[in-house]
Amino acid sequence: MNLRSTLAIVITLVMTIGTACTPQEPEPTTNNPSVDAGPDTSDGPDIPDDWIVLDDGPPFPVGCVDSAGGEATIEYEIHPSTTSYMLVPFTSFPGTYDPRTITTPSGYVIDLHNENLFQLYGLEYPEIAWINPMVFPPAPNYDHQLEAGLHTLHVLTDDPRVCFYVIEDQGPSNTLDLNFYFVGLDALDLNAATADTHPDFSAILTATAEIFAQAGITLGEVRFLNADPDVAAAYSNIRDYDDLYALIETSEYPGESLTENLSLNVFLAERFTDGSVGVAMGIPGVAAMHESLVAGIGITAEYIGVDADHNQFTANVLAHELGHFLGLFHTTEIGGAEFDNLDDTPECTQFNPHFNCPDAQNLMFPYADYDTTELTPDQAYVLQKNPLIR
Numbered sequence: 001m002n003l004r005s006t007l008a009i010v011i012t013l014v015m016t017i018g019t020a021c022t023p024q025e026p027e028p029t030t031n032n033p034s035v036d037a038g039p040d041t042s043d044g045p046d047i048p049d050d051w052i053v054l055d056d057g058p059p060f061p062v063g064c065v066d067s068a069g070g071e072a073t074i075e076y077e078i079h080p081s082t083t084s085y086m087l088v089p090f091t092s093f094p095g096t097y098d099p100r101t102i103t104t105p106s107g108y109v110i111d112l113h114n115e116n117l118f119q120l121y122g123l124e125y126p127e128i129a130w131i132n133p134m135v136f137p138p139a140p141n142y143d144h145q146l147e148a149g150l151h152t153l154h155v156l157t158d159d160p161r162v163c164f165y166v167i168e169d170q171g172p173s174n175t176l177d178l179n180f181y182f183v184g185l186d187a188l189d190l191n192a193a194t195a196d197t198h199p200d201f202s203a204i205l206t207a208t209a210e211i212f213a214q215a216g217i218t219l220g221e222v223r224f225l226n227a228d229p230d231v232a233a234a235y236s237n238i239r240d241y242d243d244l245y246a247l248i249e250t251s252e253y254p255g256e257s258l259t260e261n262l263s264l265n266v267f268l269a270e271r272f273t274d275g276s277v278g279v280a281m282g283i284p285g286v287a288a289m290h291e292s293l294v295a296g297i298g299i300t301a302e303y304i305g306v307d308a309d310h311n312q313f314t315a316n317v318l319a320h321e322l323g324h325f326l327g328l329f330h331t332t333e334i335g336g337a338e339f340d341n342l343d344d345t346p347e348c349t350q351f352n353p354h355f356n357c358p359d360a361q362n363l364m365f366p367y368a369d370y371d372t373t374e375l376t377p378d379q380a381y382v383l384q385k386n387p388l389i390r
C-alpha cells in the first residue's frame with residue numbers, strides 16, 4: 001500500500017498572512033494588547049522585545065521583518081538551555097522565499113543549500129512554499145549546528161516582508177499530544193464521545209503508543225473532536241488535495257498556552273478516494289500553528305475494525321504520517337535511488353521486490369504493512385528534537 005507523503009496542490013488559504021501582519025513599525029510586545037490579554041508564553045519561546053504580533057496568526061508573538069532588494073534578514077536568539085529549536089519563517093500566501101544561510105553566534109555558516117538542503121524539502125511544492133519549518137539540529141550529524149546566542153537567517157524573497165517564530169525545546173522530550181478529528185465515521189460508531197471506549201480505536205492508539213515507545217515517547221494528552229457536520233459531509237471522502245487542505249484548515253487552537261498548542265492534529269476520514277492511506281503536511285510539519293491548511297495529517301479510517309491486522313496497519317499508517325510531520329523522511333524512496341540522511345537506517349538499493357529491502361520493517365519505509373513498525377536510535381533523535389515532542 002503506497003503511502004503518499006507531503007505533496008502539494010494547495011488551493012485554499014487559511015491565514016491571509018500578507019494582510020494579517022500588524023503595521024510595519026515594530027511594537028514592543030508589552031504594549032500590544034493581544035499579547036497581554038492572550039497566551040501564556042511563559043513556557044514558550046524567548047520573544048525579543050521588538051517583535052510584533054500577527055492579528056490573525058497563532059496565539060503567541062510572531063516577528064515580521066521587511067524585505068528590501070529581494071532580501072530579508074531575520075535575527076533570533078537561542079537560550080543556553082535550549083536543546084533544539086524549530087525556526088518557522090513564512091511569507092504571505094501564495095508567496096515564496098528561499099532561505100540561504102544561517103550565521104550562528106560563533107560565526108559558523110549553515111549553508112541551507114548545501115549540507116542542509118533536505119530541510120528545504122517543502123519549497124519544491126509551490127503551494128506550501130510560503131512556510132518551511134526547520135528544526136536544528138536536524139539529525140545526529142548536525143549537533144554542532146546548535147548554539148546559544150544571536151543567529152542571523154538570510155533569505156531571498158519577492159515578498160515585502162517575512163514573518164517568523166521560533167519554538168525552543170528545553171523539555172524532556174518524551175511526550176506527544178494529539179488532537180483527533182473524527183470526520184463522518186458514523187458507520188464505525190467512532191466519534192469524540194465513543195473514542196475513549198471504542199475497541200478498535202483503542203487498539204490502534206495502543207499500537208501507536210508501542211511504536212513511539214521505541215523512541216522513549218509516550219502519548220500524553222489525546223483530545224477527541226468531531227468535525228463539524230457540514231465539514232464531515234463535504235470531506236469524509238477525500239477526493240484530492242483541495243479536500244484535504246480544506247479539511248485540515250478546520251483545525252482549531254486547542255488552547256491559548258504554547259503547551260496546549262504544541263499538539264499535532266490528526267484528521268481521520270472515511271477514505272481517500274484515490275486509494276491513499278495517509279498524507280502529512282510537511283517534513284517536518286509546522287508546530288503550534290493551527291487553523292492552517294498545513295496543520296496536521298490526514299489518515300484513512302477504511303481499515304479500522306476489519307480485523308486485528310488491519311487495526312495494526314492503521315496504527316502503522318498513523319505513526320508513519322506522524323513520523324513525517326515530526327521530521328522523518330522515508331528510509332528509502334520508492335525506486336531505491338534516494339535515502340534519508342540518517343546513518344543507522346538501512347538503504348534499499350535493490351527495490352524490486354521491495355519486501356526484500358533491509359528497511360522493509362522500518363516505520364518510515366514508503367510502503368506500509370502490518371509489520372512496518374521499527375524505529376532506529378537516529379530516528380528517535382529526530383523525533384525528540386522536534387518541539388511537538390515535549
Ligand SMILES: [Ca+2]
Nearest residue numbers: 340342343345
Ligand atoms: Ca539511512
Ligand SMILES: [Ca+2]
Nearest residue numbers: 173384386389
Ligand atoms: Ca522535543
Ligand SMILES: [Zn+2]
Nearest residue numbers: 003004005366
Ligand atoms: Zn511516507
